[in-house]
Amino acid sequence: MSVTVRVPAKVNVQLAVGAARADGFHDLANVFLAVGLYDEVTVAPAGELRVTCEGPDADQVPLDRTNLAARAALALAERRGIEAAVHIHIAKDIPVAGGMAGGSADGAGALLACDALWKTGASRAELLSICAELGSDVPFSLVGGAALGTGRGERLTALEVGGSFHWVFAMAGRGLSTPAVFREFDRLAQGRDIPEPVASQPLLDALAKGDPDALAAAVSNDLQPAAISLFPELADTLAAGRTAGALAALVSGSGPTTAFLARDPESAAKVAEALRSSGTCATVRTAAGPAPGATVVKG
Numbered sequence: 001m002s003v004t005v006r007v008p009a010k011v012n013v014q015l016a017v018g019a020a021r022a023d024g025f026h027d028l029a030n031v032f033l034a035v036g037l038y039d040e041v042t043v044a045p046a047g048e049l050r051v052t053c054e055g056p057d058a059d060q061v062p063l064d065r066t067n068l069a070a071r072a073a074l075a076l077a078e079r080r081g082i083e084a085a086v087h088i089h090i091a092k093d094i095p096v097a098g099g100m101a102g103g104s105a106d107g108a109g110a111l112l113a114c115d116a117l118w119k120t121g122a123s124r125a126e127l128l129s130i131c132a133e134l135g136s137d138v139p140f141s142l143v144g145g146a147a148l149g150t151g152r153g154e155r156l157t158a159l160e161v162g163g164s165f166h167w168v169f170a171m172a173g174r175g176l177s178t179p180a181v182f183r184e185f186d187r188l189a190q191g192r193d194i195p196e197p198v199a200s201q202p203l204l205d206a207l208a209k210g211d212p213d214a215l216a217a218a219v220s221n222d223l224q225p226a227a228i229s230l231f232p233e234l235a236d237t238l239a240a241g242r243t244a245g246a247l248a249a250l251v252s253g254s255g256p257t258t259a260f261l262a263r264d265p266e267s268a269a270k271v272a273e274a275l276r277s278s279g280t281c282a283t284v285r286t287a288a289g290p291a292p293g294a295t296v297v298k299g
């Protein structure tokens with residue numbers, strides 16, 4: 001008996017970042033869009049908690065209890081007073097440490113899979129609250145689609161999306177640490193007044209209409225200067241995508257994956273090809289969004 005859950009990656013079409021809070025986190029206006037790049041998390045009963053991983057970046061995934069999938073299983077088991085005696089296997093297709101919520105996806109996936117395997121009958125609200133304890137982006141991995149995240153990004157309001165958006169993602173040869181990017185944001189922000197983060201109305205309207213040109217004009221990421229400061233080559237990747245005809249080019253979340261919005265699948269394929277031959281990135285993928293959140297696909 002095993003249960004498999006499929007979980008999407010995300011891109012932040014807006015990431016507005018406020019000043020550092022007393023707890024070190026930052027208030028955000030974080031507009032998430034789930035895209036069709038997926039990890040699959042399978043859980044099966046075992047003698048003890050164990051994590052394995054397969055995929056191109058598998059060697060970079062921690063297999064101990066720091067893995068968000070392991071932490072999710074432990075959190076649910078603890079609430080039910082049971083042992084987290086499961087083998088968690090992650091088939092990883094989302095880039096690791098890429099700013100696309102790959103670790104968060106595995107946390108949400110393992111939680112949903114363990115809930116089904118153990119028949120805990122947890123409500124959606126309880127699952128979301130465990131997700132929020134695991135990390136700021138984990139609740140969104142559970143719900144998918146498009147949503148505005150406020151607070152540290154974990155308080156979600158679902159957003160309407162009027163069509164499919166076509167994206168190209170360029171992965172860098174190495175990852176970036178999210179805390180390091182936020183620290184660099186703080187360093188660059190020193191001596192400046194940081195406004196309260198608010199969602200952009202033109203951006204929400206563009207999503208609701210499914211209008212790629214309007215969305216391209218409205219996307220923004222306040223972490224982008226910090227990510228580029230730590231990883232200057234990202235500027236070359238962004239320029240290569242713009243030159244190739246992308247409607248918009250931005251760093252995804254804390255990076256270093258860069259995201260390019262295209263008008264349609266044909267144009268996305270052209271941008272992807274140009275990025276592949278640009279020599280400015282390691283791998284290139286295309287994916288459309290919105291995509292559904294964590295979904296049981298077997299079991």
Ligand code: C5P
Pocket residue numbers: 024025026027028134135136137151152153178179180182
């Ligand atoms: O919530 P999560 O564990 O994913 O956050 C990782 C790190 O990113 C935090 O430890 C913090 O340094 C930074 N962060 C932040 N403000 C947020 C979300 C994350 O400063 N809203």
